[in-house]
Amino acid sequence: MDNSIALLSITAVSLGFLHTLLGPDHYLPFIVISQAKKWSLKKTMWITFLCGLGHVLSSVVLGLIGIAVGISVTRLVDVESFRGNIAAWLFIAFGLVYMIISLRNLLRNRKHTHSHHHFGGERHEHEHDHQNEHTHIHQSDVMKTTPWILFLIFVFGPCEPLIPVLMYPAAESNIAGSALVSVLFSLTTIATMMAVVLAFKLGLNKINMKPVEKYSHLIAGAMIFFSGIAIQFFC
Numbered sequence: 230m231d232n233s234i235a236l237l238s239i240t241a242v243s244l245g246f247l248h249t250l251l252g253p254d255h256y257l258p259f260i261v262i263s264q265a266k267k268w269s270l271k272k273t274m275w276i277t278f279l280c281g282l283g284h285v286l287s288s289v290v291l292g293l294i295g296i297a298v299g300i301s302v303t304r305l306v307d308v309e310s311f312r313g314n315i316a317a318w319l320f321i322a323f324g325l326v327y328m329i330i331s332l333r334n335l336l337r338n339r340k341h342t343h344s345h346h347h348f349g350g351e352r353h354e355h356e357h358d359h360q361n362e363h364t365h366i367h368q369s370d371v372m373k374t375t376p377w378i379l380f381l382i383f384v385f386g387p388c389e390p391l392i393p394v395l396m397y398p399a400a401e402s403n404i405a406g407s408a409l410v411s412v413l414f415s416l417t418t419i420a421t422m423m424a425v426v427l428a429f430k431l432g433l434n435k436i437n438m439k440p441v442e443k444y445s446h447l448i449a450g451a452m453i454f455f456s457g458i459a460i461q462f463f464c
Contacts, residue, residue, distance in 0.1 A: 234406040237394055241410045244390040245417030254320060254386070254456050256425040258379055261449035264433055266375070276376050277426045280383040281419035288388035289411045292395045296407070302396045309387035316386040317461035323378055324454025331446035388418065
């Protein structure tokens with residue numbers, strides 16, 4: 230391995246770690262939705278891994294196509310930026326819809342009291358809600374699509390730092406170098422995503438979340454929504 234590829238390898242690992250750690254959109258959705266939907270640790274890790282894989286592979290494939298057809302670095306970065314805008318708007322839309330569904334469920338879950346009068350003047354009251362009686366099946370079907378929605382968003386989500394690092398060895402006709410840089414960046418990105426999600430998952434499992442448990446879906450939707458807003462307008 231020559232010095233330039235060794236340096237690029239270190240750069241790829243550093244960029245993979247930092248761009249993931251400094252981008253909460255890489256792990257926040259898995260943390261909040263996992264808590265809200267009470268996913269097991271195994272399920273949370275698998276979904277995080279698959280979304281991370283889709284995230285990095287889409288950029289790697291795009292970079293390799295760009296190399297094959299001779300697209301410039303600037304042009305590829307522009308394409309990645311466009312994909313980033315799409316991903317941000319998907320985050321915003323997903324978070325907003327999730328919030329609306331969660332808020333509707335909260336309102337329908339509100340217990341209310343009915344009074345009944347029986348023969349002889351006896352009167353009693355009972356509480357009930359309409360959520361479990363009428364809408365549970367339909368809304369659970371809607372919420373089951375969450376992992377697929379996350380996967381789609383992460384496939385659209387770009388890895389902009391990868392493109393310049395990937396293109397340098399390609400420009401030198403060093404295919405092995407390009408492959409090494411791609412693999413190191415991808416593994417570091419996915420490993421960082423999973424490590425952060427795992428740390429938060431284990432930490433949150435030790436905290437009593439009962440006081441806010443009924444608001445967990447609403448909180449999850451709000452955090453994803455505002456993450457999308459931050460990505461789109463402040464990054």
